[in-house]
Amino acid sequence: MSAAILRVSVALGVCAALINLLWWHQPIMEMANGHTSAFKVLYAMWFVIGWGVATGALTGIAISSMQRRSPGRLSASLAFVFSVVLSSTVCLVLHRGLTDAKFMHDAMSGMPPSNTPGMDMDMNSGMQMDMNSGMQMDVHRDVDMDMLAAHTRPSPFNVFLALAPNFLAAALSVIYAFGGKRRRMRLSKQHRC
Amino acid sequence: MTTAVAVPNDTYLESDEARRPVRTIKLFILGGWIAETSFLFFGMIMFPQLHPPLIPRLIWTQVLCGIGMGAAAGAIAYLAASRYKQGSRAALILTAIGAGLTYVVCNNVCYFVDSLPGMDYWGRVENPVLFMTKGDVGGALLGIAGAFMLNTKWGMNVLNKIPFLR
Numbered sequence: 139m140s141a142a143i144l145r146v147s148v149a150l151g152v153c154a155a156l157i158n159l160l161w162w163h164q165p166i167m168e169m170a171n172g173h174t175s176a177f178k179v180l181y182a183m184w185f186v187i188g189w190g191v192a193t194g195a196l197t198g199i200a201i202s203s204m205q206r207r208s209p210g211r212l213s214a215s216l217a218f219v220f221s222v223v224l225s226s227t228v229c230l231v232l233h234r235g236l237t238d239a240k241f242m243h244d245a246m247s248g249m250p251p252s253n254t255p256g257m258d259m260d261m262n263s264g265m266q267m268d269m270n271s272g273m274q275m276d277v278h279r280d281v282d283m284d285m286l287a288a289h290t291r292p293s294p295f296n297v298f299l300a301l302a303p304n305f306l307a308a309a310l311s312v313i314y315a316f317g318g319k320r321r322r323m324r325l326s327k328q329h330r331c
Numbered sequence: 332m333t334t335a336v337a338v339p340n341d342t343y344l345e346s347d348e349a350r351r352p353v354r355t356i357k358l359f360i361l362g363g364w365i366a367e368t369s370f371l372f373f374g375m376i377m378f379p380q381l382h383p384p385l386i387p388r389l390i391w392t393q394v395l396c397g398i399g400m401g402a403a404a405g406a407i408a409y410l411a412a413s414r415y416k417q418g419s420r421a422a423l424i425l426t427a428i429g430a431g432l433t434y435v436v437c438n439n440v441c442y443f444v445d446s447l448p449g450m451d452y453w454g455r456v457e458n459p460v461l462f463m464t465k466g467d468v469g470g471a472l473l474g475i476a477g478a479f480m481l482n483t484k485w486g487m488n489v490l491n492k493i494p495f496l497r
Binding site: 140141143144145148169170173177180181183184187188191192194195196198199202227228231232235241242243244245246247 | 349351352353356357384386387388390391392394395398399400402403405406407409410413433436437439440443444445447450451452
């Protein structure tokens, strides 16, 4: 893979992530609500790294693998398919983590929901916080509770619309890599003639 | 520019420089995945009281943390060092900083996510210092190790022997 292809695919992936971050700012940043601006910047960076840089890098690897086999149209189509599959896998897991509190709890929790103090889990309605009477809650925990409650509301962060910029980024990367290669081959043939 | 060396049986070998972007990304995917998988199993051994459903945790740690974070770390490391010749001191330092910082950012966000009520991955509640240390120190060490593998003769010889990274 030439460095230019990786740069282009990562740049397009980052653009896709930034479009999503601007468009779905509220649901994406919901977990960072109540924290400092510095943390919000760190959180936004993490989202761009996961949704943009990682998918761009995986697109670059898919393009590179197919280009090694052949520079033809079939390889270009396969490169697009592999790019979409790889980047969608990462994005779907991230999307699920950002929107589904049950999934996030299962992925990160230490205790079963029934053992978690003050927490009642419900598969259909997500997490419902239940403050036990007499339970001492400090300010930090209150902030976390608010964030988690916000995290459990139905999210408008639509997965298909959110993936659209990534599909476009993958398509443009493939066109750049394979279109550019064919153009270079044509140019080199013309030079030889 | 991609340079290639013709070899007898109709195959060609790309130069180390041409293989550098993919190799960097693949190396850090492998490193990140090994680290995440080790953390997952060590966490289960060190904090046996934490018994979550394993499938969501496997999906999160293997796909997003292993492959996604590794790919991002590799891409950032390569882009940070691509101006410099592979094997140079500047390339080594920038590769280590790029990858290490990415892992550290991810660990800090992970620490925050585990601060939410009901969440306690890898003993975040029982031993927060250990959580931060294993992530930040481990991430920095992974960045440095990857940079050495990619920018030293010994490291390149080792990478050439691994089919996935060849």
